[in-house]
Amino acid sequence: MRLPFPPPRGAARFRTPAIGGALALCGLVVGVVIGRETGVPGLLVGLGLALLPLPVLFAAYRWLEAVHPRHWRELAFAFGWGACAATLLALTANGLLVRLLTDSPARLSPAHPDTLEITVIAPMVEETAKAAVIGWVWLRQTHLGHGVLVGLATAGASAAGFAFTENVLYLGSAFAQDQELGQQGIWDSAMAVTFFVRMVVAPFAHPMFTALTGLGFGLAAMLAPGRRRLRLALPALGLGLAMGMHSLWNASTSLSLLGFGAVYFLLMAPTLILLCRVAVSARRRELRVVRRTLTHYAAAGWLAPQEPQALGCARARRRARRLGRRAHGPEGARAVADYQAAATELALLRDRAGRGLTGDATDVGFADRERELLHRLWTHRPLAAPLTLTPDP
Template identity: 30%
Template structure:
């Protein structure tokens, strides 16, 4: 009885600690968003004053070109994250952080660096340092903070490398959308041909560069989440961030340094980066497949325990399982069943790794509740079954 009471107290204490962590994370997120709004408004008004208001209609044009393509951009990572999709509100928080907080703090740092170096060494040096040094470090830092936030404050919703990439992608797409408004607005002020060329480059050929850069940080935190080694947990996020910064700096440096002479090497430069994106896309697909295999491996003994049938495991681990439920009689109950099954497999995986490293994990506390949740969703599915 005493042992049971002590275990219950431990579970309760860990749950309370998790709730405190989440509340602190939400407080920091709201604070960052408020400051981001203030900074964005300040620099927007500064731009309006500098152009005597002529940029206002151009910004509307920029918004028209920047935001509608997000329907496609956001759909792709949502489809890839098929086995255990992140909660929509987490993805919304990540997107808004990138669009508001990360852009606000980044423009503050980049503008300050540009002004200082321009005053000291001239505008060309200011442009080069701001674009090739300040922007990569500052932008990847502020975007990466969103991934760090989910990794630390929302640990229940952060399982590994795939989740790190998804959160990084949504954050980066939010950042890129707001950044594109400014690029398209400036291009619109120069003429329709310039706007069309800018949209083709940023909106068609390279919309995935910001997600590629920030995903390196996401992979770093994902490796830290999956590892039990203290050195990996500490160094992987730093290494991921530095790789993202390096890629970002490489992309920004050559066009800024060469200026109008960039045309001679533009096509091979663009093709090189498209190959980067293609290779990264293959990596993501491989990681998603790996995640499905991990879920299946950790659910196998649930058949012997009588909690799942083999057919149900096949549904949970099917690449089109959620689609089958959406268009079949299982509906939302089936999608919830799949999510609970996937969460069970991942919770068991985290628990097994923690036990191997002789560490405690809150994931162990989710196993029994998830089994109960699976029973509830199975009953809801059967109630929806067609009658013959």
């Protein structure tokens, strides 16, 4: 069975291989640079260990995006940007700025890094490089920039990619150091210490920093277009907070155990908890908006009377996607996901119009976007609607 997906545009078919090739080239360059620092055995060991936290991180980002799911390529692009392009930009800019400001050569993982490098240069360069993809998403897909969930997921995926490559470097360098010194023990090895700090104590450090930038973009997208200054200020504020948190975290690693613990438990952990609460609250709010707003479209005959409640329930949405995959394979799951995404965007679009954050319901731009979303909804309705209304067994 062939499902009625909208045909891809020629430009999109061209851009995907071009962007993927560019990121792959950046990744190759970064891999060569790191391999020269760690050696091939260190590179392989670092690569294997750096993969460990990725399933947990990706599960968290997919949970964030479950309300209005995007294609997996978009999340993969954000991860690839962080792992390849942002890392290459950071390596280049960090080295140039260190040489310019200190007249000393910069190494990828220096044993005694300069305070200026780790507390000022690295946070500013790395957070800017990771955040570039968030701005790109907002410029390219403004209709998705209606809340904090897209910002948090995009920021988190980019930062997870950056942290992945950085973990390869630091774990590989620690392994190479142990091999060079003939270190056989576990407790006093550089590898054990590096693994504990980066993979156990702070696996969410980079995602948490960049999530502050994503939160700034998400909050800005929820404001009316007329509030231009605040819409520009919030992303800048988020980026500044990300740089500040990153700088403080880097500085804390050179403090005593008591000082490090104070930064970790009094600032880093509460910030992570706060971001998690913001994400949960935003997700619940969007589901409430879906349930409330879609009743207008159900009354007009676009949806069945029971569908707004089902489309506003996370468990019912998961069940519908699962049933779609079971009955029709991956294309069925994609059809149901696109149906849910169109319904969610439609609800949020009308909610924003009702609150005066976009043109009102008589605005031409609103009408064009609404018509496009209704077409997507109607295209997938014959397959997705029955699955959406399937009760729990």
